[in-house]
Amino acid sequence: MSKTLGVIGLGSMGFGAALSALRRDVSTWGFDLNPHTCERFAAEGGKVAGSLADLARHSDVVLVLVVNAAQTESVLFGDNGIAAHLKPGSVVVTAATVDPTLPPQWEARLAERKIFLIDGPVSGGAAKAAAGEMTVMASGTPEAFAAAGDLLQAYAGKIYRLGDKAGVGSTVKMVNQHLAGVHIAAACEAMALGIRAGAHPDELYEVICNSAGMSWMFQNRVPHILAGDYTPLSAVNIFVKDLGIVLDAARKLAFPLPLASAAHQLYLGTAAAGHGQEDDSAVIKLYAALTGIELPQGKEAA
Incomplete structure (x- = not known):
């Protein structure tokens, strides 16, 4: 049966x-x-x-x-x-x-x-x-x-x-979320830097996707930025939660996680600015607020 x-x-x-x-x-x-x-x-x-x-x-x-x-x-x-x-x-x-x-x-x-x-x-x-x-x-x-x-x-x-x-599966998922959260935050920071310095966003994306600096998260999330579409496929608040889990577990192990800590602060800041329910690529909006860069516009602005 x-x-x-x-x-x-x-x-x-x-x-x-x-x-x-x-x-x-x-x-x-x-x-x-x-x-x-x-x-x-x-x-x-x-x-x-x-x-x-x-x-x-x-x-x-x-x-x-x-x-x-x-x-x-x-x-x-x-x-x-x-x-x-x-x-x-x-x-x-x-x-x-x-x-x-x-x-x-x-x-x-x-x-x-x-x-x-x-x-x-x-x-x-x-x-x-x-x-x-x-x-x-x-x-x-x-x-x-x-x-x-x-x-x-x-x-x-x-x-x-x-x-x-039980527990080993969640440990491996925790490591995955550490990497995913850091990679998304890094992708947003890098795109913001490139825009501020004068690179065309679409060209910057294409070059990085064919260069050593590319990550899966960069390739997957930056198109949301280029389209100006922050419809949440995975929301900022998810990484507020998940990187919080990572940091809590590391604290119990007395294990330092400076990169995860910095990324977590970026998600917290983005959520505090009112973007917690938006796609996690909205971390770039925090950089836009801090630096005055103009982000690509899409359906959000229409």
Whole structure:
């Protein structure tokens, strides 16, 4: 008998993950607090649960793709949380970026109910999620992976098994977010410098993309700046949160992170200036405010 996937959190990445599973003929239930999102999922052929308990009763594997640790804990153990309603042998995959010390605690609490946990944060953004090509950084017991079967492959392009206990996946995701946050901030700073010095933004972008200074984040985010379009594909506030997690973890390890600290201040400053809900490339707006440079205009100015 085929297993059923439940997806809690039908945001940009959760919606894409759920649709990818449907396209791969996996029976998929979804739950979200946004009725419009649930209606969209139902229109695509997905099954919509009326509550967390309802989704838990129908699912063998539950992907929890919410915003943060607090929401994850609420979904798992809050009032009407799924832990009380999943059948023994079920698997929970937690996918939010969280402090790596938390998944082992969730793993232990779920084990008391004979429920498995896979610490499985994801990377790739909305586009990769919609294409079923997200990277999953997973850790958990061999029994947890055996119980999950092929359901991780239903929404992922690459799955890395990183250890036999929860926490390792979140550690690797934390390192990824360190790099991503620093690279985006550096890309914004570099473009601002080039504009201030008189380089044409489009030409600057093209040259750097074909030179040693190029990073994936530079290549991916600078087009938002060139188009003057700061519609949030990944918001500034996400990196306020994620680099905060990185810095908190490093502080516990007495590990210095001067680059991450500087980048975090840039995201905080951008959020304080009123751009927290905009795309993370809006960090360049902080430089524009400080230096008076004129940024490319697009649909925002139209």
